[in-house]
Amino acid sequence: MTRVWLNRAFSSVRAVLDLVRQGDQAGEYQLVCSHPRPSFPGFLSAHEHAIEPNGLDESEYVQFCLDFCCERSIDVLWPGQSAQAIVAERERFAELGVRVLAVASPETLDLLEDKARFYAEARRFSIPPPESLTFDTAADFEACYTQLRSDHDLLCIKPSVGINGAGFRIIDEHRGSLELLLQNAIHSIHLAGLQAALAAADRFQPMLLMEHLSGPEYSVDCVADGRRVLALVQRQKPAASAYGQLLVSIPAIEQAVREMTEAFGLCGLFNVQFREGRDGIRLLEINARVSGGIGYTGVAGVNLPYLALKGWTQGFGALETTATQAGARVLELLHYQHGEDVA
Incomplete structure (x- = not known):
């Protein structure tokens, strides 16, 4: 045992x-x-x-x-x-x-944690990250904001290194800080308030200024052997006022995950996040850990945590080939819903 x-x-x-x-x-x-x-x-x-x-x-x-x-x-x-x-x-x-x-080498794990470095590397994939610029001073922010704002109606910021959306804010040019507070817009920040906060520091940890992606978000749980994806489950997250998640099949997402798996040598169980924006689906991040929604995959016909653990401990080559086929078939289950009818 x-x-x-x-x-x-x-x-x-x-x-x-x-x-x-x-x-x-x-x-x-x-x-x-x-x-x-x-x-x-x-x-x-x-x-x-x-x-x-x-x-x-x-x-x-x-x-x-x-x-x-x-x-x-x-x-x-x-x-x-x-x-x-x-x-x-x-x-x-x-x-x-x-x-x-380990999902990857220590060097690759460091890269995946640093969104600025990761985004620079990830622009070569078939689904690129959102358009973004890195800043660490108030002056840099002003230059970056002027540049990106000319191409995008709405921008957002987040720390280059962080988890669970900590520090993520949508930049609001119209509502003041008090209005945002009273409306419970916890993921928004007034532009003038942000500028004042940044100006109060000489330099701070690197942050990303990005185009805001307002479309559906996709979370992809994967098992790979360091070169190939053996199984994956794509989930479309609900809107803020809805419950449950849908299992979906988007070939472009699967292709991008396969590219990243080979490029970074990803092994075992990991998660990749995407979101749709003005110019289509964009890559948000690779999480070299178990996702918060891994429980949704339990009804998908392939047991990803068990498959990953068995592969890690007994060798991925020893896994039955039906596991890979089951993962591919799950991608055809387009309308699974969890919890309640979303129609």
């Missing part, structure tokens, strides 16, 4: 644990889950759980992980928290007999 540890992660890890246990009919995996909060929902689906300490810096956290692996006889670490730092130290884990599951 292989003991697999999923360390601190988002609540979606519960769906991963459920799906792995559903697929693991032979009982090959013993799943261990840890998190600082005793009420973490993932504990309900793990064979074992543990409470992690709070307040550790990154090097201290890596040492905690090394110690935990020894204490709990862990064979495989599927990292969530501090994944880049853990992958960078995977040789230390290997010395303990622990395999660290």
